[in-house]
Amino acid sequence: xxxWRDWVEEKFPDSKPEWIQEALEDEKSLLLPTEQxxxxxxxxxxxxxxxxxxxxxxxxVDRKQYIEVVYILFAFSRNERLKLKVRANNELxxxxxxxxxxxxxxxxxxxxxxxxxxxxxxxxxxxRILMPDDWEGHPLRKDYVQPEFYNGWRIAAExxxxxxxxxx
Amino acid sequence: MxxxxxxxxxxxxxxxxxxxxxxxxxxxxxxxxxxxHGVLRVELHTDGEVVHDAIPHLGYLHRCFEKICEGLPYNQxxxxxxxxxxxxxxxxxxxxxxxxxxxxxxxxxxxxxRIRVVMAELNRIAxxxxxxxxxxxxxxxxxxxxxCFRDREHILDLFEQVSxxxxxxxxxxxxxxxxxxxxxxxxxxxxxxxxxxxKIDEYNNLLSYNKIFTERTANVGVLPPEVAIACGCTGxxxxxxxxxxxxxxxxxYSGYEKYDFNVIVGEGAKGTVGDSWDRFFVRxxxxxxxxxxxxQALAGIPEEDISATIPKNFMKMPVGDVYFRSETPRGEIGFxxxxxxxxxPYRLKVRSPAFCNLSAVPYMARDQLIADLVIILGSxxxxxxxxxx
Numbered sequence: 144x145x146x147w148r149d150w151v152e153e154k155f156p157d158s159k160p161e162w163i164q165e166a167l168e169d170e171k172s173l174l175l176p177t178e179q180x181x182x183x184x185x186x187x188x189x190x191x192x193x194x195x196x197x198x199x200x201x202x203x204v205d206r207k208q209y210i211e212v213v214y215i216l217f218a219f220s221r222n223e224r225l226k227l228k229v230r231a232n233n234e235l236x237x238x239x240x241x242x243x244x245x246x247x248x249x250x251x252x253x254x255x256x257x258x259x260x261x262x263x264x265x266x267x268x269x270x271r272i273l274m275p276d277d278w279e280g281h282p283l284r285k286d287y288v289q290p291e292f293y294n295g296w297r298i299a300a301e302x303x304x305x306x307x308x309x310x311x
Numbered sequence: 312m313x314x315x316x317x318x319x320x321x322x323x324x325x326x327x328x329x330x331x332x333x334x335x336x337x338x339x340x341x342x343x344x345x346x347x348h349g350v351l352r353v354e355l356h357t358d359g360e361v362v363h364d365a366i367p368h369l370g371y372l373h374r375c376f377e378k379i380c381e382g383l384p385y386n387q388x389x390x391x392x393x394x395x396x397x398x399x400x401x402x403x404x405x406x407x408x409x410x411x412x413x414x415x416x417x418x419x420x421x422x423x424x425r426i427r428v429v430m431a432e433l434n435r436i437a438x439x440x441x442x443x444x445x446x447x448x449x450x451x452x453x454x455x456x457x458x459c460f461r462d463r464e465h466i467l468d469l470f471e472q473v474s475x476x477x478x479x480x481x482x483x484x485x486x487x488x489x490x491x492x493x494x495x496x497x498x499x500x501x502x503x504x505x506x507x508x509x510k511i512d513e514y515n516n517l518l519s520y521n522k523i524f525t526e527r528t529a530n531v532g533v534l535p536p537e538v539a540i541a542c543g544c545t546g547x548x549x550x551x552x553x554x555x556x557x558x559x560x561x562x563x564y565s566g567y568e569k570y571d572f573n574v575i576v577g578e579g580a581k582g583t584v585g586d587s588w589d590r591f592f593v594r595x596x597x598x599x600x601x602x603x604x605x606x607q608a609l610a611g612i613p614e615e616d617i618s619a620t621i622p623k624n625f626m627k628m629p630v631g632d633v634y635f636r637s638e639t640p641r642g643e644i645g646f647x648x649x650x651x652x653x654x655x656p657y658r659l660k661v662r663s664p665a666f667c668n669l670s671a672v673p674y675m676a677r678d679q680l681i682a683d684l685v686i687i688l689g690s691x692x693x694x695x696x697x698x699x700x
Contacts, residue, residue, distance in 0.1 A: 166414060166650070168632025177498065197540050199635070200662035203645045213647065215634055215662075219554070222561060226634065247543030250670045258377075273370040274700060282378055283658075 172226035180229050182240035188244045199247035204253040205285045210259050231261045240266040259281035331344045342371050346449050346685040349695030355462040356400035366675035372699040381660040385625045393479035396697040401434035402639040404483040404560050410635035410646045423564040425608045432601040434627035437466040438640035439594040442692040445520050449689035450527050455518040465503050479501035486621040504602050529582030532675040532687035546642025547593045551577035552585035558638040570607045572600040640663050665693040
């Protein structure tokens with residue numbers, strides 16, 4: 144079993160990858176630098192040793208200081224899963240797109256853009272996917288407040304319904 | 312290899328199509344179109360009868376599922392998972408309770424595991440019956456649809472007896488089940504298995520081997536295995552392309568490793584491997600495998616308290632994230648849950664199988680006839696509740 148942190152560090156000495164482990168041991172994830180992200184993923188995709196041939200899922204998480212994007216790669220031949228994390232913490236909130244390597248990233252990246260406002264550089268068709276094109280704001284951000292009007296229609300009836308409801 | 316470098320082969324029937332060089336026309340299929348199985352709009356760029364580009368537009372059924380979940384405790388999220396894939400609500404419950412149990416470190420008993428497997432497989436049959444029936448409808452065969460719904464009704468009766476609901480069950484809960492099986496339910500379930508198995512031959516005679524139907528679906532919308540993997544397709548769609556991959560076998564959960572069943576793959580019996588007929592037929596054969604699993608799961612079912620492991624509250628959640636996937640009738644559903652230690656999930660992301668399967672449609676639809684697009688979309692078996700969330 145290859146330790147992917149060491150593998151990445153060997154190939155990209157200045158990338159400083161690190162494992163993040165929280166509650167569960169088999170759920171640790173590899174934190175990669177934003178600037179080199181697409182080159183490292185290219186290596187993980189095309190290198191004979193790695194060959195992660197499928198991108199399973201991309202999820203965004205608003206960690207308040209930064210937006211974290213989680214990639215789940217999968218190698219069918221070895222039944223091995225790798226969880227990557229990358230942070231969009233600069234002003235532009237930009238992450239290199241990996242659509243060219245994994246066509247399945249196309250819609251997932253559009254969804255992250257739609258929900259979190261993270262822009263994927265070099266994505267062929269960077270527009271909203273679930274929300275209407277003229278919607279204001281990115282709903283899954285923690286500081287999102289539902290707009291009162293959409294195209295002149297009143298869409299929020301009461302003030303207390305516009306933010307997440309506290310539950311006792 | 313990136314998909315645009317792959318040379319996607321077309322079916323033999325397309326040699327006959329004369330490439331027109333007239334002006335291109337844009338057509339909207341949907342959002343209110345019977346063959347989109349919900350509210351989906353596909354923007355078609357056509358040249359005569361040939362589709363050059365099909366661009367799905369989603370979001371007509373977007374209900375902010377993930378945002379709603381952030382404001383609810385873990386146990387109250389469960390009824391919302393029913394509404395994701397309303398054709399296979401049990402599988403959605405199953406897919407949600409497993410990651411939460413993994414995060415909390417709950418080990419459920421053998422009886423709970425077995426009952427959950429039986430429910431998931433029954434719902435798989437019910438969902439495949441809808442897929443098969445409506446696919447016949449898309450191809451112009453009305454009668455098989457009625458036969459399928461007749462048999463699905465028996466499964467719904469069984470579900471009604473355990474949960475009280477006929478479409479949305481919320482039967483499983485974190486750490487156990489809502490209620491134990493009622494008196495005599497196991498006997499009725501086995502009775503259904505005996506009744507149902509011979510019916511599969513009926514569907515085959517009526518639809519699967521029907522000359523008109525095979526001509527209509529074979530060699531249409533061929534999805535090669537490389538493209539299927541690249542687009543993130545899972546479930547019957549991936550298996551129809553010849554990739555032997557089933558989470559129940561390859562990454563077993565909830566005791567699936569104990570049961571003996573086959574993973575069905577597409578063989579291209581009527582045309583090419585990975586064509587629409589294969590996708591249809593994989594579902595038909597999977598129903599027989601599900602019946603096998605149900606019989607085995609019910610055979611050694613122990614008497615146990617099904618509510619022993621249900622947590623009292625969700626105040627002491629471990630901090631961390633968890634990703635867990637399970638096999639639903641449409642493919643692999645993955646729940647990515649981030650917990651910050653409070654009773655509500657900090658973030659809950661659904662990796663929806665139909666969403667990823669649908670993203671392969673532009674590849675399959677390229678240079679096909681408009682009439683075949685209905686066949687291709689039907690063979691993907693999408694549920695828009697899950698695509699749009």
